[in-house]
Each structure stands twice: as structure tokens, then as C-alpha cells.
Amino acid sequence: MMIVETVRLHWLLGALALATTPVPGQQKVDARVAVTRDVHVRINGAFGELRVTGWEKDSLVLTGLLPKDARLDGMGGMGGGPPAKGLKFYIEGSSRPGGASGSLELFVPFGATVWAKSGSARIAVQGVTGGLDLNIVGGSITVTGNPRELNVESMDGAVEVTGAPVWMRAKTATGAIVLRGSCTDAGVTTVAGAVTLRDGTFERTRIETVTGDVTFAGAVARAGSLTIDSHSGTISMHVGAGASVDVEATTIIGDILNSVTSRRPAPGREGRGAELTLTLGTGDAHATLRSFKGNIRLTR
Amino acid sequence: MSEPQPATAPDDATALAARAQRGDVAAFEQLYAQCAGRVFAVCLRMSGDRQRARELTHDAFVRAWERLASFRGESGFETWMHRLTVNVVLASVRSDRRRESRVALTGDLPSPTISAPGRAVGPGDVAARIDLESAVAALTPQARMVFVLHDVEGYRHEEIAQRLALAPGTIRAQLHRARQQLMRMLTR
């Protein structure tokens, strides 16, 4: 028997379709709104999965499935008429303990700015070139593409970026952070997550970790800078052929392994730890690697 | 729980809240002007007493001023204020109970039975005509609390259960008894 459920949506601008669902225990979401190309979209609340795709249309589409007793509220508009410049969505989750969470798909113009926040969720974004601000506690964040600005925050959820964000800040407590690609201004902070930056050119990069291991396998741009601070995590810097960078490595009580050149690290202050400075190529860029008790490795 | 509609555009209230967070009392006064009616209504219906509602409204806004840092703008200010107000009222109820050693019993209401609908009180009746507001105010405290939270403010059984530290099934039973009590007053 067809069970007709309604999703109550409150709008200041635009009109949303009420949907029917043939699936017991779930309700369908289907929202379509004309928006500006640089629309700001906020979506937060209880969703288990969110896929965001940038597209060429000047419209926003939100589809998916939510639990039967979940609730989606939306508010929109900062102007007097369509297309909308700003939209907000809030999802109030199912009241049933352990109940399934929603799965949503959001299409936005390429140049949109999307802010998404949830508890434990999988967020995947592709093709957005505007701004992204993604916050989770657990789950995962995956970004593919070249957003102008990318801010990702997670506690134990993993963060994976493939592309070339211009400006990026990635922060976790224990979640791993991986960036495959380039970045002009990158800041990465984690307490215990493993950090990997590779396969691209990085202009200004700062990485801070307490116990997480850091692997840098990219290139530092001409006149660029790389700074990595670690308390006990291992710092591994893979140097490509043709690299042109000054490297200054210091560990208070750890060890330094240099397999890039023949230079051997010198003992640190008071005979503990180690220090190493070396110049690769013409030293056009600068890398500062500091560790308290984690080891530092320089490899090809 | 259904979200109350903000009195003004959410961005205005959010901007005022941001100013109030920085210590701007004038901005907070504007927020008060926007929200006080709803807050007082909630306090009045949950307490059933106008003087008590005044005290609770005062406490709610003072608490809001002191907790402004926790308002992040993810929900509307009026929604945030509504939640805070309900918490203030429930906390005061618990405090009153501890002080007066008075417990609202769930079993002190007569067992609910279906009854024939009573004769509606006509306009010429000498007997007091109880309107809905008065009937709600006349409910026993626990019944009024559950009825207002569910049927007026739109909270779900589970939300009320969590806030009152009772099982959802108990809330459902209390709600049904409260409605029975109410219907008897309305159809007297």
C-alpha cells in the first residue's frame, strides 16, 4: 500500500514540492530553486550522507531520502525575488535511537559557496569552484576539484582532497588528512591523524601535528615555504628530482635520517637530538622541519 | 518539534545577537522586543500563573544574555531562545519540587474512559464557561507541562521524555490523561 508522507518545508522564497514515497519508513526530498551563480548555501543537521556537485545551471536542486520522522526546514532569500542569493537547510533527524539517517544529494552552481555541518556523516563534494566549509565529527569528507577556498574540520573523520584548492585549512583531532594536488596557501592541523600532502606544488604550507605522522611528497614552489611542526610524529619529506629548496631540520631528542645527500646531521644542543641544514638545487624555496621527539626523514 | 517562525528575518536577529554577544545591551533589547511575547506565552502556559510567568521570563532573558556565547547562528535566535526558555521553566519546576517536596503523581488522575460528549456550554449559561486557556491553566502541573509541550509547542513524546526524565510511554499516558482532563473541563 502506498504510504503518503509529507515533508513540511517552510520557505520565505521559492516553492518546494511535497513528495510522496513508496518506501515505508522513509520520505523523499525534492527541492528546486533558482539561485545566483555565487549563491551561499548552508545545510546542517542530521544527515548520514551528503553529495554535493557543482554544475553549470543557475539552480539548486536538493534530493534524497530522509527517515520518515525526520524534518527538513529551509529558509531562503536575501533579496526580493528570484534567483536566491542565500539558502539555509536544517535537518532534524529521526527520533528513533539508532534510526537510519538521511542521504542527500545537492546540486549547486559551480561558483557557489557551500557550508555543511553534521555529526557523523560522509560528505563528498565535486566540481565546486567557489567556497567550501565542511564540518563533521566522524565519518569522512572527500573533495574533488579546485575550490577557491576550502575549510574542512573533523574530529575523527578522515579528510581526502584531490585537486587544487587555492586556499585550504584542514583540521582534525584524529582523522587522517590527505591532499593529492596543489595548493597556494595550505594549513593543516591535527592532533594524532596521519597527514599526507603529495603530487602537486605547494606555495605556502604549514602543518602542525602532535603525534600524527606527516608525509610531504610534493614540490615547494619557487620562493615558497613549507613549515612542519611535530611533537612525536615522524616527519617524512620526499624530495623530487630537480627540487630547489633550503631545508632546515631540527629535532630536540629524535633522529634525522638524510638519504638525499651525503651530509650527515649534527648532534643537537647539549648532545641530544639532531640538526641538519642543506640546500638542494639553488635553494629557491625554504622548508623548516621541527620535531620534539619524532624522527625526521629526508628521502628521494 | 516544529520550528517557531521568527518575528523578523533570521539574519536581522543573528546580527543583533552578534552585537549583543559583544556586550551591546541595546541590541539585546531589540531581541527582547522580538521574542518576549513568545517567551512569556510559553512561560505562562507552562506555569499556569501570570506572576510566575513573569519571573520565568525574566530568568530566561537573563540566562540568554549570559549564554549568548553559545548561540552560533545555526538555528534562528527565536528557536534558540525558545529552547532555552523551556529549559529554564523545567529547571524551575524541578527546583520547586525539591523545595516543596511535592511530586506530581501520574496516577492521581481518574482512569481515562470514553465518555459521551458533554453538552456544550451555551452563551447564556450561568455556569462558568471555561475557555481553552483557562482550561489549560487549570490542569494539574504535570499534566499542563506535558500538554503544553506536546499539543501547544509541538514537542515529540521522546523529546519531552528526555527533558522530564521519563519514559516516552509514560509521557504518552500522561498526555492522554491531560487531554481527558481538558475535555471534561471544556464540555462541562
Place this chain on the structure above:
Amino acid sequence: MTDHLAWETLNDLADDQLQEDERQAAEVHVQSCPTCAASLAALREALQAAHALRDSVSPPDDLWAEVRGTIERRKVARLAPDMTYLPRGWWVTPGRVAAASLILVTLSSAVTIAILGPTTAGTFASADIPSLAVSWQAAERGYQSSVLELRTQLATNADRLAPSTVAAIEQSLATIDVAIAEAREALLRDPLNAALPELLASNYRQKIELLRRATQLAPST
């Protein structure tokens, strides 16, 4: 028909809380029972009217003045530390907060003494020694202040977070605290080490950033 619907059933029907088969059976009964039909109609009418009560009721005109007066009085009172809203947490008691402040002052002094020694006039080995010590003291005071403030905010919201989230946050904070303690101890022993202040500052930044993010977590996360 002589049997009527139970009051619970009528309420569940009005609230749309019945299972499909029960709902159908109840509706069939209501259609053939004028008593139950009238009771259901009256109940629904009352619930609709109750929902319509969700509007404003004007508070007393002089209430804002009273609210404002309380706010202003408490602002003045807060020039002295307001212990009413101390963060919860095993380590925070009024005595420990005071002790933490004392430790901070003592530590700062100890750093200075360790650097300057008992005889201070004109015995600096490097012109950098005084500036390193002084700048670090000020920075650490700033960090500690931020940490205490954020801890207070976090405690306000802690009961709205899932226990597992709180536990994960505390574990990460403990990891950072160990790193801070180790780096600080090393700095006390080797105050001329230029890398140590950077590493210690990095650990403090991590702590502040983690606390900041934790205070912004949504309820039930």
C-alpha cells in the same frame, strides 16, 4: 455497536500514531459509532485550538527594565571572578582554578629565574636571553587565558554532546597536554633553544583550536 474505542486509541488516532491496520479498524468503527465520532471530532478541534495557542502573549510593560537591571548588576559583579559558571570537569574546582593561576605566575617566574639566575646584572651570555623569556611569558599567559575561557564554554555545552564525543575530545586534549608538559620542561632546561618556543606554541595552538572546535559542535554529536 455497544463497544466504544478506548481513550488511548482515540488519542492515537487523532495523533496519527496507529499502525495501518489499527488505524483502518478505528476509522471503520468511528464511521459507524456517533459517540466515538463526536468524541474524536471534539478532541481534534481541541488539539487544533491548542496548537493555535502558539502565539505571543504580551509580557508586563515593565519587565524589560527588570531584565536590564539584573543584567547590569551582574556585569558589575563579574569584575570579580564569577564562580557560578565554573566549567565542569574533574580538574576544575575554585581551588584548582586559583592554583592554576598561581602555577602560571610561578612558572613564569621560574622561567625568568632559570634564565637570569640569582645574579642578574650584566651577565647575559646573549642579548637574546631577556627578550626570549619575556615574550614567552606573555604568550603563555595568553594561551592559558584562552584555554580557561574555552573550557568554560565547552562545559556549558558538554551535556549536549554524545559521551563518546566528549571522551574523544578529552583524549586528544590529554595527548596535547603531555606534549605541552614535555616541551615546557625542555624549554626550562634549555631556554636558549630557538626551536622549543615554536614547538611549544604549536602545541598550545592545537589545544586552543581543538577546544574552539569542540565548543562549536552541534548537540548530540
